[in-house]
Amino acid sequence: MRRGLRDVVLVDERAPLTLTSDKSTECYRNWWPGPDGAMVALMNASIDRLEALAEESGNAFHLTRRGYVFATADPARIDGLRRESEGISGFGAGPLRVHQGDDAAYVPSAPDGVDASLTGADLLLGGPLVRRRFPYLAADTLAVLHARRCGWMSAQQLGMYLLERARAAGLRFLRARAEEIEVAAGAVRSVRTSAGTVAAERVVDAAGPYAGELARTAGCDLPLHSELHAKVAFRDTEQAVPRGAPFLIWIDPQRLYLSDDERRRLGGERAEWLERVFPPGAHLRPEGGPASDALLLIWGYEDRTAEPVWPPAFDPSYAEICLRGLVRMVPALSRYVGRTPKPVIDGGYYTKTRENRPLVGPLPVRGLYADCAFGGFGIMAAAGAASLLADHLTGVPLPDHAPAFLLSRYADPAYLARIERWGTSTGQL
Numbered sequence: 001m002r003r004g005l006r007d008v009v010l011v012d013e014r015a016p017l018t019l020t021s022d023k024s025t026e027c028y029r030n031w032w033p034g035p036d037g038a039m040v041a042l043m044n045a046s047i048d049r050l051e052a053l054a055e056e057s058g059n060a061f062h063l064t065r066r067g068y069v070f071a072t073a074d075p076a077r078i079d080g081l082r083r084e085s086e087g088i089s090g091f092g093a094g095p096l097r098v099h100q101g102d103d104a105a106y107v108p109s110a111p112d113g114v115d116a117s118l119t120g121a122d123l124l125l126g127g128p129l130v131r132r133r134f135p136y137l138a139a140d141t142l143a144v145l146h147a148r149r150c151g152w153m154s155a156q157q158l159g160m161y162l163l164e165r166a167r168a169a170g171l172r173f174l175r176a177r178a179e180e181i182e183v184a185a186g187a188v189r190s191v192r193t194s195a196g197t198v199a200a201e202r203v204v205d206a207a208g209p210y211a212g213e214l215a216r217t218a219g220c221d222l223p224l225h226s227e228l229h230a231k232v233a234f235r236d237t238e239q240a241v242p243r244g245a246p247f248l249i250w251i252d253p254q255r256l257y258l259s260d261d262e263r264r265r266l267g268g269e270r271a272e273w274l275e276r277v278f279p280p281g282a283h284l285r286p287e288g289g290p291a292s293d294a295l296l297l298i299w300g301y302e303d304r305t306a307e308p309v310w311p312p313a314f315d316p317s318y319a320e321i322c323l324r325g326l327v328r329m330v331p332a333l334s335r336y337v338g339r340t341p342k343p344v345i346d347g348g349y350y351t352k353t354r355e356n357r358p359l360v361g362p363l364p365v366r367g368l369y370a371d372c373a374f375g376g377f378g379i380m381a382a383a384g385a386a387s388l389l390a391d392h393l394t395g396v397p398l399p400d401h402a403p404a405f406l407l408s409r410y411a412d413p414a415y416l417a418r419i420e421r422w423g424t425s426t427g428q429l
């Protein structure tokens, strides 16, 4: 609406934000691996907008800037962490400051608000420095990368703020199911919904986990798949994690602690499964203000492709597995092992392309656009993607990162060969 687009109808069969967007951990970062700077550019654009919205709204959606802390106890990973960080810094995520022996120049983050001067990242090397700044991390932690243009927000409040403003600017909301995007002579003509047909020259497919299904009604195949991801909310009643802590991620693979008794009780295949090496990436953050004792825990140790079904079902042992993984990073959490206080598990689908980059821009049917495939980063990317989409819709010059998010990238054999070589560096946590 800010770009002068008028006569916009938002068609959603649910209350906005209630399918995936209210299940997220609500975090954001501009710290994204390559192989090029497209994701950093998209996220920087998004965060520019989030900061402006926070400023104009009196921070109605509680944007924070505590940063992401990536921690390792493995000496063999430190060089890789440093090299990857130099790369990300080079993509435009801000300077990398390395602290070894002396951390006088390291600026801790404030629990609230946004200090926009904090960009790039600080790499703290050596156990003594890490222990001084992050005494609650495992005593054998050897290095910590603190990425600074990162934090979290209330996605629900951001969404509501934007929806109210859009409505005030003339947006119409139609609570209905979009059943078919109707096409004539290669161009979009209308959308048939459960509440009637809406004539439209331009249609944006932003149907989250159902974006592929909706595009198919217009004859477009989107290269998407979905993975079910859960998160756990539980009450840290004994303050194992300080309330002002940043977002904490353990980047080492690990084995879970199991007592002999548990091993005997579980037996066979289940014990074997639990005793395998689990992948890196267990993470957590405090949720709520100083009066809250909630923590959000996530660990995507099993990224399996799944057809979206609603409501999804979650493994009831997910909370205990996450907790045990996070004990490796924050040992004080061990007091909850076997007695996680009333965890709540929820989640939704990461709908993704194979290289975990979104689809933003025109599709092969004239007038049809995609704004989807946001995997585990749709909250942080939304503002940047919306701005890019508006560039496409209004025909203004596109930013340099635009081609990285077009569907047509998959028609380029050189690109396909390139993504084969990306390996695991897709930025997914």
Ligand SMILES: Cc1cc2nc3c(=O)[nH]c(=O)nc-3n(C[C@H](O)[C@H](O)[C@H](O)COP(=O)(O)OP(=O)(O)OC[C@H]3O[C@@H](n4cnc5c(N)ncnc54)[C@H](O)[C@@H]3O)c2cc1C
Pocket: 011, 012, 013, 014, 015, 016, 017, 018, 019, 020, 021, 022, 023, 024, 025, 026, 027, 028, 176, 177, 178, 179, 206, 207, 208, 209, 210, 211, 214, 229, 230, 231, 346, 347, 348, 349, 350, 371, 372, 373, 374, 375, 376, 377, 378, 379, 380, 381
């Ligand atoms: C556990 C978890 C943690 C996450 N953590 C983060 C995080 O920390 N930071 C971050 O940035 N992202 C995170 N994400 C990802 C983020 O939540 C998603 O990328 C984002 O919510 C996707 O938004 P969307 O608008 O594309 O999809 P959705 O929020 O699913 O919205 C799609 C909408 O389309 C509607 N719809 C679909 N089909 C139709 C139809 N045919 N007719 C009418 N309406 C239709 C649905 O009702 C829905 O409202 C997380 C996700 C999960 C599951």
